[in-house]
Amino acid sequence: MAARRALTIGLIPGDGIGKEVIPAGRRVLEALPASLGLKFDFIDLKAGWETFEQTGVALPEETVQTLSSCNGGLFGAVSSPTTAVKGYSSPIVALRKRLALYANVRPVKSVATAAKPIDMVIVRENTEDLYVKEEKTYDTPEGKVAEAIKRISERASTNIATIAGEIALRRQKIRASGAPSIHKGPLVTVTHKSNVLSQTDGLFRTAAKAALADPRFSSVAVEEQIVDSMVYKLFRQPEAYDVIVAPNLYGDILSDGAAALVGSLGLVPSANVGKTFALGEPCHGSAPDIQGQGISNPIATIRSAALMLEFLDEEEAAAKIYAAVDANLEEGKLLSPDLGGTAKTEEVVQDILRRL
Ligand SMILES: NC(=O)C1=CN([C@@H]2O[C@H](COP(=O)(O)OP(=O)(O)OC[C@H]3O[C@@H](n4cnc5c(N)ncnc54)[C@H](O)[C@@H]3O)[C@@H](O)[C@H]2O)C=CC1
Numbered sequence: 001m002a003a004r005r006a007l008t009i010g011l012i013p014g015d016g017i018g019k020e021v022i023p024a025g026r027r028v029l030e031a032l033p034a035s036l037g038l039k040f041d042f043i044d045l046k047a048g049w050e051t052f053e054q055t056g057v058a059l060p061e062e063t064v065q066t067l068s069s070c071n072g073g074l075f076g077a078v079s080s081p082t083t084a085v086k087g088y089s090s091p092i093v094a095l096r097k098r099l100a101l102y103a104n105v106r107p108v109k110s111v112a113t114a115a116k117p118i119d120m121v122i123v124r125e126n127t128e129d130l131y132v133k134e135e136k137t138y139d140t141p142e143g144k145v146a147e148a149i150k151r152i153s154e155r156a157s158t159n160i161a162t163i164a165g166e167i168a169l170r171r172q173k174i175r176a177s178g179a180p181s182i183h184k185g186p187l188v189t190v191t192h193k194s195n196v197l198s199q200t201d202g203l204f205r206t207a208a209k210a211a212l213a214d215p216r217f218s219s220v221a222v223e224e225q226i227v228d229s230m231v232y233k234l235f236r237q238p239e240a241y242d243v244i245v246a247p248n249l250y251g252d253i254l255s256d257g258a259a260a261l262v263g264s265l266g267l268v269p270s271a272n273v274g275k276t277f278a279l280g281e282p283c284h285g286s287a288p289d290i291q292g293q294g295i296s297n298p299i300a301t302i303r304s305a306a307l308m309l310e311f312l313d314e315e316e317a318a319a320k321i322y323a324a325v326d327a328n329l330e331e332g333k334l335l336s337p338d339l340g341g342t343a344k345t346e347e348v349v350q351d352i353l354r355r356l
């Protein structure tokens with residue numbers, strides 16, 4: 001049967017467990033039933049610390065150019081150093097800006113059998129805030145001082161709130177079709193710290209609320225919450241959240257915290273979303289503490305591949321992957337050690353492939 005659609009997918013494993021989980025994402029895409037009519041061409045691309053050590057460049061220009069000609073991509077993780085290294089800058093942070101991937105969409109969902117149901121999407125602004133990485137250190141008579149720019153623009157805040165509103169509407173449509181849900185109606189929670197940062201977070205707050213006041217979001221309830229009490233409520237009452245929209249850094253921190261609530265960072269996917277391109281990326285990093293042992297959880301990456309497909313309008317294919325992963329988790333027999341199991345990465349992948 002001729003394929004209905006050919007998708008070229010750039011694969012950037014990066015460092016550490018990125019090299020273990022990206023092949024899992026690829027294999028799951030390749031194993032999708034032929035009846036879906038999808039054909040995948042994969043292109044292997046380089047970025048990360050190892051690439052930097054080999055070539056002196058962490059994000060080769062060829063990677064950026066090739067990726068920008070692909071339909072989508074999968075990014076594993078990179079091992080960025082915690083102290084400044086001349087010439088090195090985080091490739092994923094750079095890629096998000098270079099490819100105008102303005103939204104980082106991070107669904108955090110518990111399995112149906114969980115004691116405490118959680119079903120939220122964290123929509124993180126992906127190009128600015130402290131991630132503009134404009135830092136400097138200077139000497140003063142009292143010693144060194146370091147400063148960083150926190151840049152918030154009306155345009156990026158409007159764009160991120162708009163996609164958050166659209167996601168809330170889409171989730172509501174799925175619920176209306178009869179899908180079981182813990183939420184009654186669509187809700188977007190605007191997160192900020194504008195009680196202290198009245199200009200930067202203040203602009204994020206007003207622009208986000210103005211965007212969500214658009215008549216097409218009239219059915220979406222909008223709440224706001226200061227980020228510190230947000231963490232408190234997130235841990236006590238996570239079921240209260242539907243869609244959370246946040247500036248870049250808060251979104252990053254909130255999503256790792258939310259991952260703990262559903263059992264592991266190894267479960268939580270993300271998609272870096274642009275106007276016509278999506279780059280799936282597990283929320284976790286390169287996990288040097290477990291790399292090379294064959295025990296990393298591939299599910300965050302497998303779900304990221306599905307999320308990428310959703311943003312490429314291949315929702316049926318995405319749903320098949322989510323269902324296979326959920327079945328693996330709900331049965332609970334082949335779980336990786338981060339979830340309390342003893343299964344190797346390969347065994348988890350095999351189990352999910354079998355269920356596809
Ligand atoms: N997008 C990216 O490329 C990111 C890269 N990093 C980089 O990763 C490196 C390590 O950072 P950490 O703070 O340790 O965060 P991390 O996310 O790599 O690991 C945190 C903890 O979660 C566990 N974990 C993460 N993913 C897992 C998986 N799939 N299966 C099982 N356990 C998993 C790790 O073993 C570790 O105990 C750093 O160099 C950092 O720069 C961190 C976050 C994102």
Ligand SMILES: O=C(O)CCCC(=O)C(=O)O
Nearest residue numbers: 078080090091092093252
């Ligand atoms: O380590 C790196 O290079 C990037 C880590 C950044 C990060 O956690 C995120 O923004 O998702």
